[in-house]
Amino acid sequence: MSLIDIRDVSFSYTRQRKTLHDVNLTLEKGRSLGIVGESGSGKTTLLRLLLGLNIPTTGKIRFEGRRLDLGNREFMRRFRSGVQAVFQDPYSSLDPRQRVFDIIAEPLRSLGIKGDRKTAVLQALTAVGLTADAAERYPHEFSGGQRQRIAIARAIVSRPDVILADEVVSALDLSTRIRIVELLKELSRTTTFVLVSHDLSLVSSLCEDVIILEKGRIVESGKTRTILANPSHDYTRALLASIPRMPNRSGIAAS
Numbered sequence: 001m002s003l004i005d006i007r008d009v010s011f012s013y014t015r016q017r018k019t020l021h022d023v024n025l026t027l028e029k030g031r032s033l034g035i036v037g038e039s040g041s042g043k044t045t046l047l048r049l050l051l052g053l054n055i056p057t058t059g060k061i062r063f064e065g066r067r068l069d070l071g072n073r074e075f076m077r078r079f080r081s082g083v084q085a086v087f088q089d090p091y092s093s094l095d096p097r098q099r100v101f102d103i104i105a106e107p108l109r110s111l112g113i114k115g116d117r118k119t120a121v122l123q124a125l126t127a128v129g130l131t132a133d134a135a136e137r138y139p140h141e142f143s144g145g146q147r148q149r150i151a152i153a154r155a156i157v158s159r160p161d162v163i164l165a166d167e168v169v170s171a172l173d174l175s176t177r178i179r180i181v182e183l184l185k186e187l188s189r190t191t192t193f194v195l196v197s198h199d200l201s202l203v204s205s206l207c208e209d210v211i212i213l214e215k216g217r218i219v220e221s222g223k224t225r226t227i228l229a230n231p232s233h234d235y236t237r238a239l240l241a242s243i244p245r246m247p248n249r250s251g252i253a254a255s
């Protein structure tokens, strides 16, 4: 069974204009999916639908075979424990008044997950490459890359099946960005990612599958390797041509 299934989904913010047109996609466990497209193509909107933050105007979204039903508490609890998110800006996504421990433990609290929270938080910190003493500090004491690690720790602490990641490295400098991509790659061995990005090179290093969005429509979809090797749509060719060259990874300082 697929983790998430989207059938014939359209979405409009206003009556005048459709933002997403007849989107179909399937997320399989263990096959991370990239959502690529230029600014304004509808990537974040699609992610918001996947998170249940917006409701499709038409069409259906299913999680583990069951229709996304915001009114069903038992289903939504399972959905929220199965799907977590990381956003672009590590400065605004962490509550400055909370200690890192409380930030990372928040999903455990809100989902009512019982057990040893301290151990779970420390394991999450270790998994993202931070030391235990980080738990007692506040977000302002950390760099942008470290803050993104904290946001990722919060997303993995409840051991979700899926992490939705929206432009998670685009606010970071290049060396930090490469470190975080390495971390995401490692985590993608055990967690399925939906990675929104305007950057095909990032998606190609992390995602088995990709969809290309143009003006709210999927214009190409399939295995990332196949699509990059043989793009069939002009828009994909243009995106590919615009990929910046990645620098050599050696000699990059830790973030």
Ligand SMILES: Nc1ncnc2c1ncn2[C@@H]1O[C@H](COP(=O)(O)OP(=O)(O)OP(=O)(O)O)[C@@H](O)[C@H]1O
Binding pocket: 013, 014, 019, 037, 038, 039, 040, 041, 042, 043, 044, 045, 046, 198
């Ligand atoms: N709350 C909103 N109300 C009305 N229109 C919106 C709203 N949010 C987004 N839009 C419009 O929907 C379209 C898709 O926006 P969306 O943010 O999903 O694109 P995107 O591909 O994520 O862009 P970017 O890469 O710049 O973040 C855009 O035309 C945008 O102006």
